[in-house]
Amino acid sequence: MIKIPPQKAATFRRKIFSFYRKHGRMLWFRSTMDLYKITVSEIMLQQTQVERVMEKYPAWIKRWSDWQSLAKASNREVLTMWSGLGYNRRALYLKKLAQAVVKKFNGQLPDDPSILRKLPGIGLYTANAILIFAFNERLAAVDTNVRKVILHEFNLPPTTSAKEIEAIAFQLLPRRNVKDWHHALMDYARLALPAKGQGIRARNSQSRFEGSQRQIRGAIIRQLTLKNCLSLDAVTQSLKRSKADVRAAVLSLQRDGMVTVRGNIIRLV
DSSP states (O other), X not given: OOOOOHHHHHHHHHHHHHHHHHXXXXXXXXXXXXXXXXXXXXXXXXXSOHHHHXXXXXXXXXXXXXXXXXXXXXXXXXXXXXXXXXXXHHHHHHHHHHHHHHHHXXXXXXXXXXXXXXXXXXXXXXXXXXXXXXXXXXXXXXXXXXXXXHHHHTTXXXXXXXXXXXXXXXXXXXXXXXXXXXXXXXXXXXXXXXXXXXXXXXXXXXXXXXXXXXHHHHHHHHHHTTSXXXXXXXXXXXXXXXXXXXXXXXXXXHHTTSEEEETTEEEEO
């Protein structure tokens, strides 16, 4: 396991915090300690650029300000508000999460990471991030940005394992201000490091969007937020794609529990 000498870690922390004090971004969702608002922002930020989230987050919070109001929303409402953020399943996960919080936990999101990870839309990173940003817990949340900083600043090979990166991230944690520390790392990755990361690739890079199944799925969901139902033929014609491609996208949406298909007719769940 890679060990970072304490003096080197301390120097690195000073560098990152100094950068943050001068260049840290003022983002709406960073100013709250509200567990619901933090969770919404973290799920929105999964595989989505901050700029898009900044556009969508205020309207979402204005429409549904807490777990109780979101739990009552229809799938169509939720998907309409989510449009533009991509990966629409996350919107429905967020609604299911709200319903679970209301029904199982009396409207209070649990603060136990092992319980959080079992809830819809929350994995290891998101569970840790929620606890860091809501409670300043001394945990390490390693996303693509944090990984990029560690690889770049400590001159590590891109093949460094996730387990090793997480261990290094924990070694680098400050004693206090863990919330600001993670904000600082993310801003440093975005604003200070080379755009291409000097050959560093994201651990889970996204596939090409244009012409992909993701693009077809997104187009189908957008159309279904405007209409009660669609026919397979109408979608095929509007998207100018093969019937086989459209059918494959529809069936994948059905497997994900987002639509129902009866014969030739597609509806939101």
